[in-house]
Amino acid sequence: MNEYMEIFMQSFLGTADWTWNSITFQVPWYTNYFWGLVVISLAVWGLEIAFPWRKSQGLIRKDFWLDGFYMFFNFFVFAIVISGVYSLLKKALSESGISMESLTLMNLSGLKMVWQLLIFFVILDFVQWFTHVLLHRYPLLWQFHKVHHSVAEMGFAAHLRYHWMENIFYKPLKTLGVMLLGGFEPEQAYIVHFTAITIGHLNHANIKLTYGPLKYLFNNPVMHLWHHAYHLPEGHTNGINYGISLSLWDYIFRTASIPNPEDGEIKLGFPGIEEFPQSFGKQFLHGFGGKARK
Numbered sequence: 001m002n003e004y005m006e007i008f009m010q011s012f013l014g015t016a017d018w019t020w021n022s023i024t025f026q027v028p029w030y031t032n033y034f035w036g037l038v039v040i041s042l043a044v045w046g047l048e049i050a051f052p053w054r055k056s057q058g059l060i061r062k063d064f065w066l067d068g069f070y071m072f073f074n075f076f077v078f079a080i081v082i083s084g085v086y087s088l089l090k091k092a093l094s095e096s097g098i099s100m101e102s103l104t105l106m107n108l109s110g111l112k113m114v115w116q117l118l119i120f121f122v123i124l125d126f127v128q129w130f131t132h133v134l135l136h137r138y139p140l141l142w143q144f145h146k147v148h149h150s151v152a153e154m155g156f157a158a159h160l161r162y163h164w165m166e167n168i169f170y171k172p173l174k175t176l177g178v179m180l181l182g183g184f185e186p187e188q189a190y191i192v193h194f195t196a197i198t199i200g201h202l203n204h205a206n207i208k209l210t211y212g213p214l215k216y217l218f219n220n221p222v223m224h225l226w227h228h229a230y231h232l233p234e235g236h237t238n239g240i241n242y243g244i245s246l247s248l249w250d251y252i253f254r255t256a257s258i259p260n261p262e263d264g265e266i267k268l269g270f271p272g273i274e275e276f277p278q279s280f281g282k283q284f285l286h287g288f289g290g291k292a293r294k
């Protein structure tokens with residue numbers, strides 16, 4: 001086995017192992033992404049059932065199981081395969097002479113943990129907001145992002161329904177964000193990840209929640225429902241409310257818009273959604289057909 005194959009396999013098997021150990025409770029509970037995702041999902045689902053915004057929406061809404069499958073596919077199955085590819089890329093990067101240190105803008109290691117986590121959270125969120133804007137702005141990227149926007153009824157599980165290519169788009173900018181921090185990922189980064197999953201689940205949940213004045217800081221279900229709106233408000237051709245965890249960036253860059261915060265029944269999707277593939281298999285391959293496919 002040559003060196004590269006070995007690097008790939010090590011990473012692949014390492015991630016597969018870690019995932020299996022998580023499922024079987026062999027990792028510290030606070031780093032258990034598998035059961036963490038399950039617990040957060042059940043909690044937000046419980047809130048949806050107790051306080052539904054759209055009363056007519058079923059508990060098991062349209063595409064519930066498809067979205068549930070996406071959740072685990074994107075989080076685990078895909079992560080295992082791609083971890084091997086990333087370790088190869090890292091190796092290539094270090095061989096080309098680019099070091100983490102050469103890109104460092106900020107060194108966080110001297111700060112208190114709470115500040116480290118906060119800065120890490122804010123920078124990562126901004127990078128993801130920016131990536132999300134790109135997904136809407138470039139037709140080629142939009143073809144992949146349409147999978148996320150093909151949700152017809154919103155519920156928590158829609159959060160992680162997205163094309164596997166999105167993992168690939170988000171990762172380089174996220175890695176760059178981490179590199180600007182000197183390659184630094186706080187030891188307690190799992191707090192940031194669990195916070196982001198919870199906010200993301202809530203953003204897609206069938207709950208009318210805006211967090212009062214904090215809506216200018218945090219993304220919320222009402223704001224994100226409008227991100228999924230079929231009819232965009234005038235003057236916004238590509239999209240609105242690109243926020244991931246924070247809504248702040250949309251207010252700063254004037255991409256925030258909530259035409260009617262009371263209306264939870266707006267039509268979701270995009271022109272052409274009627275012909276969009278409905279099955280996982282077809283969505284998996286969507287976006288590679290060139291311009292012929294809308």
Ligand SMILES: [Zn+2]
Pocket residue numbers: 132136145148149227239
């Ligand atoms: Zn979007």
Ligand SMILES: [Zn+2]
Pocket residue numbers: 148158159204224227228
């Ligand atoms: Zn969404």
